[in-house]
Amino acid sequence: MVNWNSHRMSQSGVKARPGKVDWADPGYFSGDSRVVNSVRVLVQLVRPPKGHRTLPTKTGTMLILITIGVGTAGFNTGQNILYLALSLLLSTLLVSGVLSWMNFKGCFWRLSAGRHYRAKRPSPVYLELRNTKRWLPSYSLYFKLAATASGINKVLPLEGRLDPGKETRLLWEFVPRRRGKDVLVLEGMVSRYPFGFLRKTIKDSYSKDIIVWPARIPYQFSGDKAGRRWLYGNHRRKGEGVELINVRGYKAGDPLRRIHWKASARMSSLQVRETEQEHHQAFSLWIDPSPAIWRNPIQFEKMCAFAASLAEDLFQRDQLDTCHVPGEEVIQVETNEDLYRFLDTLGNLEQKKVSAVPKPGAIRFAPGLGETVTAKLEDQTVGQA
Amino acid sequence: MGKLDFRELGAIRWLLGQLLVLISLVGAYSLDLGSDNRITTSIVIVLLTCLFPKLVERIPQWFWKVAPVFLLFAIVADFFLSAGDILEPLFRTVLILILYRALQIRTPREDLQVLLLTLFLLILSGVLSQEITFGLQLFLFAPIAMGLLFAVNLSHREAGMAELSDERGIFAEIGWAHVLKRAQERLDSHTLFAGLILFILTTGMTLVFFILLPRFDIGAALPFPRLMTKQSLTGFSDNVRYGDVVSILNDDRIAMRVDVSESNVPAWPYWRMVILDAYYDGGFRVSPRVARNYRSVQNFRFDFDSTGLRLGQDPTLWTVYLEGGVSSYIPNGDFSRTILFKNRLNLNIHELTNVMKTRETNANTLSIRFEGLDFSGVVPIGAEDPLLVGRFPILADTTSPEYLKEVRYPDTLLVVPQGRENERILDKALADIGHYPGMPIEEFAIRAVNYLRQGRGYSLEGRIPDGEADTLLRWLESVKPGHCELYAGAFVLISRYAGYPCRMVTGFAGGDWNGFENYYMVRNRNAHAWCEIFNPGLGWIRVDPTPGNDNDATTVDDAIAGGFLLPDKTWKAYMDSLRVLWFRRIIQFDGADQAEMADSVRNAGLLGFEWFKERFAQLKSRLKTDIEAVKVEGSYGRIVLDISIPIVTIVLLVWLLKLYRRRHVRLNFEAIIRRKAGRLLEELPDELLAKAGLRAMIQQMRFGPVDSWPEEPARSLKAAVKVARKA
16 A cells, blocks of 8 residues: 655756656756756755755864954965965865765665555665766765654665766665554755765655554464364365365476376376365454443554454464454455555554444454453454463 | 775774874974974874874773873963963974874864864964975875865764764774775775866865955954064174174075066175174174164055155066075165065164164065165165264274264264274275375275275185284285175275275175076075265265175176076076975965956957957958959859858867767767656646647656657657647
8 A cells, every 4th residue: 555645856846746756866957958957056056946955064164164264364464375275275165065066966866665564673665876977976975764653763874985877775674663654754865975064955855655554463362262163165275285176287386296197197188186275264353443442542552463463374374264344344365465455454543433243253352451452252262462 | 895894994084184194293394493303203103103003002091081181281381381472382282182183093073173283283384484385285185184074974974873883993903904905995986086076176276266365454453473583694683793694605595585577687686684883893783773773663565765866667576585594684675665575564674774674583484575676786875874974983992892882873884993003004004095085985995995805815714813903904904815794894994994984784695596487596605795885975885895796787687698697497496496486376476466367367368359350350351352353353262262261160160069969968868858758747737648648658758667668759759749839
């Protein structure tokens, strides 16, 4: 459930257009004409575009103070040695600004976020960066990222340099703090290149809405304890059992041990056996978010995490049938996408009053003692977290 | 071959910092602060730490906790004990702080402190010494400092980033061999190119700033220290004993450089420095009254009244670069209309003798510019000089300067040693000269000089026989060879005895002519002593009785043409010319030079414009003639020939421009197409694009891979533009 809700093609003041995913650049050379581009750059040096900011660092402020001191001494005495030193300091400042600008020039970047996020689990977020300059490498770039709901701010550095014509990916091991909606934001790019006198910032407004699934938590669960509603016949699923359910032609990749030699001899072509999974037991999950049940918010959060962990594990074991949150559509879990939809629902789940009747034979969740949460099947406790 | 880790980066930073320390310490040698031993020791220590950095890591941590307290105490005590002297304790403080940081394994912040301290020391040395070595040091310092700043910047951690490990102990696991190998691996062509661009940009901009920065002078409103020394060369102080001037005649070092704007200047200029009016047995000196009688003026420009003087409008500008430690007296010609100093300074103007003096001897090179400088050999009459008219010699006991308590200037200019023996020698001298009462001064001077030179040669040794008479008179009687002081001294005494007030002058005469940059290199061996004899109608006439100094009337041009003056074109002269260039182009650069440069640039621009205008006019007139010729001859050949060259030139330029444009498009094809597509998406409404069925294609060209583009993307975009325009 990825929603690219906003981005900019360029940070040079071009209006954002929704619905597109593109590389961003500092917007220095958005035109074809060299003359127009050069004029724009000169104008931007005097009046930086919105979001472009150049401020002296502590070292830079010190340099400016020294420059003022040397300049005063120079004008006071008329000594050309001091004028020479003043010129060197001024040119260092100016070169610092120009190189800082050149460092950004030709750089394109974009945020490449993953698809799934789980609370308290690291998820990679990549910042892809290209240097399209012909000769000069780019150094010391810092990307300011944030996850607004989690309150996480991250500075992603380009350690070392990025050679001309090269591309790199910077990794952010993003660990969401809690489930729910979050927004990954690329706030801007910072450079202190080359001497750390100036801190040049280019503001970005690239953001991406994400849904953070509940965290995985340890829990106890045993379906056997309950009424053992065996659901034979409900699904005859292919598996590693011995009960033959079908014979079909051999496909590349089928294990040789599954070849049905007799049938192969009869059909004069390789045939393989398909067997039913043994002891197949499928569960349905019923999530009731009523505030009447979940008076303690901690228990509600734990319930979400418990349900998500259980759903995943059941799906892994092929024992998940349906998931239902009242007020939402019933999810028949057959594929990964079905499970993800359910986890997204859990990620967004809020306490609300519902009046639906639980599906018979479904696992329900209820508050336990203290801050525990129990899973119940036909009024019998089958699990706890 | 991954990026440098924090230890390797730290080691490189440390090495760069040590290099900066070494450069600034070497630069500090140019300061004459008597700290050469401290500097040498510091350099040795820093070199040792460079070679064996592990030694630094062995210094216990408690030392660094205790040391600042002691250092603070030592620094405060040093300033307190120096009682008002700022420069020397300041220099020692900076030296101590630099050494303190140089002996540490530094964090990036401490590296910046080292940079700051070394820069301060470098500028301090440069400002006080003004030596060309400062330029060289700055040239080395700047790229290393940039490298250090760059490395510090690479070590920088933004808020939210993981901190680097502790900087201490970087040499525990790695050595120089490892660090240098890793640095070599990382120094590829891209890094070197980036470094080169950085250096060229910085150097270029420094020069541009240096040239363009407006030269104000707010008149030293803030106190600024000058480096002074108590030492000066013998012969150029208030007391000159026999042999003082001669003692430096074997010294081949340069005492001053004299830069001239024209070359038709005297080949043998006499630079007056000290006027010695009082005689006593053992030497000449500045009498107490002359020494005390001065007006002290603080300025950088000094104008002197030339009313009544027969001075032409000589446009020659003379710039003298007087080396440090030579003298507190300012070298001057016989008269100068204006004297300009680079900086405002306190000058004592001794109007009785027409000489100038700074309070203390400059320890560094002093630049002095003269306008209207006169070397005619006649010094204008001073305010009290008319009192000398009609006076007789004063015989006094000159065996000691005690007599000066009673005899005061201008009477001192008439004093000769009393005593029978002395008078006998002087009487004999006057008789030999053929002096008679009312003898014209010029005639007397010529005869006296001839008398002194007769039968004598020039010798630096100047042996004086024993006897009862005055030292100088004993030499006069002995007819032994002597040097300038003896000749000048003897002439002074004879002149005074004859009734002509006379005084001794010490300074420099002549010099070597630098064949590379056309200036005088006046060496210590050019130190000289001569006389000035008073002529009430003219002034003080220069007389140089020393043999071999009669060529003052020749100009440099004539002297070179006549072979009397050989321009020095040795490599030493070349090296020296670099120094003068440094002074000319850097130290002396001022508002006038800026205006001159601006004029040159403007003229160059106008020249280019004029060139085109002239060519165009020529072409126009030729075409007119050609058209006339066509009417007469009926042939277009000349017209074709005349217009073919400009047309071919224009076509060639347009072709080159197109080639360049094509190359640019070829190299940036993808970016150009994407940008164009982006602009179309921005400019055209979505509905229109959808209606024309172009949106998908343009979006593909904006965002999609190149493989998915249409066959001819540029043409497709043009077509899209056409469709949009029609709509």
